[in-house]
Amino acid sequence: MATDIQTSDLKSPVDVAEYLFRRLHEVGIRAIHGVPGDYNLVALDYIPQTGLSWVGNCNELNAGYAADGYARVKGMGAVVTTFGVGELSTLNAIAGGYSEFVPMVHIVGTPSTLSQRDGMLLHHTLGNGNFEVFANMSKDISCAVAKLNDPREAAVLIDHAITECWRQSRPVYITLPTDMVQKKIEGERLKSPLDLKVPENPADKEDYVVDTILKYLHEAKNPIILVDACALRHHCIDEVHDLIEKSGLPTFVAPMGKGAVNETLPNFGGVYAGNGSNAGVAARVEAADLVLNIGSVKSDFNTAGFTYKVSQLSTIDFHSNLMRIRFSEYPGIHMKGVLKKVTAKMGKLNVQPGPSHDNTIAKKDQAMSNEEVISHDWLWPRVGQWLQPEDIVVTETGTAEFGIWETRYPKGVTALSQVLWGSIGWAVGACQGAALAAKELGNRRTILFEGDGSFQLTAQELSTMLRNDLKPIIFVICNDGYTIERYIHGMDAKYNDVQTWKYKDLVAAFGAKPGQAKTYQVKTKQEAEDLFQNKDFGAASCLQFVELYMPMEDAPKALKLVTEAAAENNAKQ
Known part of the structure; x- marks a missing residue:
C-alpha cells in the first residue's frame, strides 16, 4: 500500500481530486461530462469548488461524445465515469477521439488501492480479481495513462497526462481510486502553469x-x-x-x-x-x-x-x-x-487563379412550391446562405456530412464532423458538448444536422440540452432509415429501415419548460425557405427542433461515390 505524504511536510496541502480538477480548469475546461457511480461520487464533490460545472449525461457513451464536441470547440474536454461498467460504455467515444485527434481527459473512479491489492470480489468487476483489465483496454486508445495509486506520484502523473493530451491532441486515461481522492499532495505546483508548448524543432x-x-x-x-x-x-x-x-x-x-x-x-x-x-x-x-x-x-x-x-x-x-x-x-x-x-x-510566388466556390443553387434546383420536395442539391447551398459568421455546425456522418461539402461557410464557422471514426449517433452528443462550449464562449449559434436513424441512438441528449438550458438548432433529416448503409448495400432491405418516431414530440417528452423550446416540421422547399427566412428562428433564442423531410433515395453526389467505393472494397476477396 502507498505510503502517505506527511501533511506537515507540505507547503500548500491540497487533495488529489482538487489538484486534478484545478489543472483541468487551468487548461480552459469549465464543464465536466459524465455519469455518477459509487466509485467516483466523492471526487464529484470537488467539481463546483474548483470553478467547474457538472453536466450529467444520460449515459456514458453520450457523455464521451459530448466531451468530444466540447473539446473541438474549447480545446480540451473531460469525462468522468465509474470503474468497469461506466468506463467501458464510453470507450467507443474515446476511441473516436483517439482516431480523430481530439484531446479528452477520461477520469475513472476506481475501487480503493487496498481493495485492488487484495483482489476483492467487488461489483463492476469481472469477478476474477483482475483490476487492470479495463485500464489495459484503454491503453491503446490513450496517449498517456496515469494511475493515481500513490500520492507521492499523483501530481506529476496528472501534469504529464494533461500536457500530453494537449500536445498530442489525443485522449488520456486517469484512474482515481476512492482512497486517493482526499489524500494530501503538494499544491505549490499549481502556482506553475503547465507548459503546453510543443518543443521547438532542432x-x-x-x-x-x-x-x-x-x-x-x-x-x-x-x-x-x-x-x-x-x-x-x-x-x-x-x-x-x-x-x-x-x-x-x-x-x-x-x-x-x-x-x-x-x-x-x-x-x-x-x-x-x-x-x-x-x-x-x-x-x-x-x-x-x-x-x-x-x-x-x-x-x-x-x-x-x-x-x-x-x-x-x-x-x-x-x-x-x-x-x-x-x-x-x-x-x-x-x-x-x-x-x-x-x-x-517565401517572397513572391507563381500564383495561378483557382475556382470559386459559392452557395449558388443550380438552376435545375431553384423551383419553389409547396409541392417541391426538399432535395440535397437544393438544401446544402441554401444552408450556406442562411449560416452566420461564428456559427458552430455539427454534421452526422451520413447525408449531412457529405452534403455539407457543398456549403461555403461564412467567416469563423467551426465545423464538427466525425469522418474517420464515423460512429453513428455521435453528432447528437457532440452537439450537446459543442452547445455548452458555445454558451461559455458567448452563445454562438450551434446547429446540428442529424439523420433520423442516427438520432435514434443518442436522442436522450435532448434531455441533457434542456437540463443545461442550451439552445441549439437541431435539424433531424427524416428519410426513413440508414441512407449511407442503403447505398453501400440493401437499398430496400428491412435492416436499413427504422421505426418512424414523432421526433419533435420528444422535446416535450424530455421535459421542455414553457418557452424553452420550439418545434417545426418542414416537408417542402417552400416550407424550408419560410423557416430559413424566419428571423425569430435564426435568432436561436431557445432550443429549436426541426423535422426536415427528404426522399428516402435522395443523397448527395459525394455520398453515392464514397459508398460505391466502400461496397467495392467490402466485396474484395
Whole structure:
C-alpha cells in the first residue's frame, strides 16, 4: 500500500481530486461530462469548488461524445465515469477521439488501492480479481495513462497526462481510486502553469527543411494549398492562415478539414475529395505541380473512396511529427515552426487563379412550391446562405456530412464532423458538448444536422440540452432509415429501415419548460425557405427542433461515390 505524504511536510496541502480538477480548469475546461457511480461520487464533490460545472449525461457513451464536441470547440474536454461498467460504455467515444485527434481527459473512479491489492470480489468487476483489465483496454486508445495509486506520484502523473493530451491532441486515461481522492499532495505546483508548448524543432534541421520547401515552392509554376483536420487539431491554424493570406495561393480543404480555413477568402476554392470534389476543384488540384498538403488524413471517406489523384512526387506533407518532401521524410519535425518560417521567407510566388466556390443553387434546383420536395442539391447551398459568421455546425456522418461539402461557410464557422471514426449517433452528443462550449464562449449559434436513424441512438441528449438550458438548432433529416448503409448495400432491405418516431414530440417528452423550446416540421422547399427566412428562428433564442423531410433515395453526389467505393472494397476477396 502507498505510503502517505506527511501533511506537515507540505507547503500548500491540497487533495488529489482538487489538484486534478484545478489543472483541468487551468487548461480552459469549465464543464465536466459524465455519469455518477459509487466509485467516483466523492471526487464529484470537488467539481463546483474548483470553478467547474457538472453536466450529467444520460449515459456514458453520450457523455464521451459530448466531451468530444466540447473539446473541438474549447480545446480540451473531460469525462468522468465509474470503474468497469461506466468506463467501458464510453470507450467507443474515446476511441473516436483517439482516431480523430481530439484531446479528452477520461477520469475513472476506481475501487480503493487496498481493495485492488487484495483482489476483492467487488461489483463492476469481472469477478476474477483482475483490476487492470479495463485500464489495459484503454491503453491503446490513450496517449498517456496515469494511475493515481500513490500520492507521492499523483501530481506529476496528472501534469504529464494533461500536457500530453494537449500536445498530442489525443485522449488520456486517469484512474482515481476512492482512497486517493482526499489524500494530501503538494499544491505549490499549481502556482506553475503547465507548459503546453510543443518543443521547438532542432534549428538546423528545421532550417534545412524550410530551405528545401522554398526551393520547390519557387520552382513551381502552379502551386496550391490543401488543408486537412490535423492542421486544426495540432494548433497550427493561425500559421496556416498566415500562409494562405500572404501567399495568395489557391486553397482547398479536405472534408475533415472543413471549417479549418476562412472560406470567405478570395483564394478559397472549395472541398477536394477526389471524385467527390466541389465542381471544378478536382481538375484544378490535380493539375497543380506542387501541393502543400497540411495535416492530411487520407482515409476512405475523406478521399471519396481513395480517389485522390495527387502524386507524392508533387506533394509536400506537413504533419505534427514529421515533414515529407516528395519521397523524403524528416521525422521529429513539427509543422508549426516550419510553417512560420516558410511564410516569413517565401517572397513572391507563381500564383495561378483557382475556382470559386459559392452557395449558388443550380438552376435545375431553384423551383419553389409547396409541392417541391426538399432535395440535397437544393438544401446544402441554401444552408450556406442562411449560416452566420461564428456559427458552430455539427454534421452526422451520413447525408449531412457529405452534403455539407457543398456549403461555403461564412467567416469563423467551426465545423464538427466525425469522418474517420464515423460512429453513428455521435453528432447528437457532440452537439450537446459543442452547445455548452458555445454558451461559455458567448452563445454562438450551434446547429446540428442529424439523420433520423442516427438520432435514434443518442436522442436522450435532448434531455441533457434542456437540463443545461442550451439552445441549439437541431435539424433531424427524416428519410426513413440508414441512407449511407442503403447505398453501400440493401437499398430496400428491412435492416436499413427504422421505426418512424414523432421526433419533435420528444422535446416535450424530455421535459421542455414553457418557452424553452420550439418545434417545426418542414416537408417542402417552400416550407424550408419560410423557416430559413424566419428571423425569430435564426435568432436561436431557445432550443429549436426541426423535422426536415427528404426522399428516402435522395443523397448527395459525394455520398453515392464514397459508398460505391466502400461496397467495392467490402466485396474484395
